[in-house]
Amino acid sequence: MHKFSTDTYKSLCLSDSEITIWQITVPTLAFKHDYLMGGILALASMHIATTCEPSETALLYHETGLQYYNRSLTPFRNAIDSITPHNCNAVFAHSIVMIAISVASPRLTATKDECASITENIVILFELLQGVKKILQVSKSWIKLELFTQGPYWKSTPTELDPDTEAALTHLAALNDQVMIGIYSEQHRINKNVIAHLRHCYAKFAHSADPAPVLAWLAAVDKDFVDSDKDFVDSLRCRQPFSLLILMYWGVLLKELDGHRWWARDSGRALVSELFEALRSGDPRWEGALGWVQRKMGL
Known part of the structure; x- marks a missing residue:
């Protein structure tokens, strides 16, 4: 969490208006929504993995990130199936975090000589985002996070x-x-x-x-x-x-x-x-x- 709140969050900001949201508001939300907590910890772990030496340490952080991410998927899908004013902001934030994880993950996994398909990851991400998007279109009046709207x-x-x-x-x-x-x-x-x-x-x-x-x-x-x-x-x-x-x-x-x-x-x-x-x-x-x-x- 320290890595996310001091460094990783910056890579998600599209404008200065989002700094406080990603640094403070989203981590606070994550304590109430396990899938969002898993997402930001996964992204922070993968971020650490890109700067670690030796490579064994980097792989350990990457594996930890994947575990956090995988654990977030089922509760996230459950949240999509029952969107409410209580969880819509967390769903919205997590969908953006997922984009970064899905883009980064195959490249990081490839360092372990695994058969990682970035195409497959992007298709899975597409599928998840369609569900998120259609529901958020219905519930957009509930969303308070001003993300992806400036710049x-x-x-x-x-x-x-x-x-x-x-x-x-x-x-x-x-x-x-x-x-x-x-x-x-x-x-x-x-x-x-x-x-x-x-x-x-x-x-x-x-x-x-x-x-x-x-x-x-x-x-x-x-x-x-x-x-x-x-x-x-x-x-x-x-x-x-x-x-x-x-x-x-x-x-x-x-x-x-x-x-x-x-x-x-x-x-x-x-x-x-x-x-x-x-x-x-x-x-x-x-x-x-x-x-x-x-x-x-x-x-």
Whole structure:
């Protein structure tokens, strides 16, 4: 708890207005909600693991973090099933903590030579966030924590992209038009919305390099994206190749958080590398899209 309240909390703040919330309010809430306590202790343990020497000590802290996290899952799912004014703030805070843990965990586990799939972790996170989001939409009037509501992401800023990224996302959208036809027409519609939201997040990040645009796509907070998110998550769970290609483009954006948040360090590269190996021998029409990713990531 000391590590979280003196250091780790900073990596969750999107603006100065959130400092007191993450440093004091959320830990206080955690004493009343076991899953939130497990979440912040898990994240703090993983944070310690990134700075520990020797490696055996780092692995010990990481294993401890995973144990805290795993113990939090069942009570968290139970809380989602029975949201109330009493627990909605803890559910909201824990959902943000989960994002950081899920992004960081596979990279840390890989140091132990385990077969850790960051793609699988992201899909599981997607599924959990859909349940959280739909319930919080109903109970948003109860939520008192002003998290994820301030900062440049929410301001009206230009949405221009650099020519290279603009061309890449335009090509991805055109590829969706070309490939996802016929029996895939419904998935085409879903992908179109997802790609449009991803472009919006890229543009926002270009004007302010904070985590909000990256996490916004993952959490699907855009109101126009709500009807599509569950079906997109289903397609990821089934490892639909084009959905994985879209996820890989998000991985390129995730890489931009390197140096900004410890829990995102190298995770974008890990996700993209994993997906690149899975997709590289697929549809030859994807060569241009994969080539852009390969060039951006130096694969």
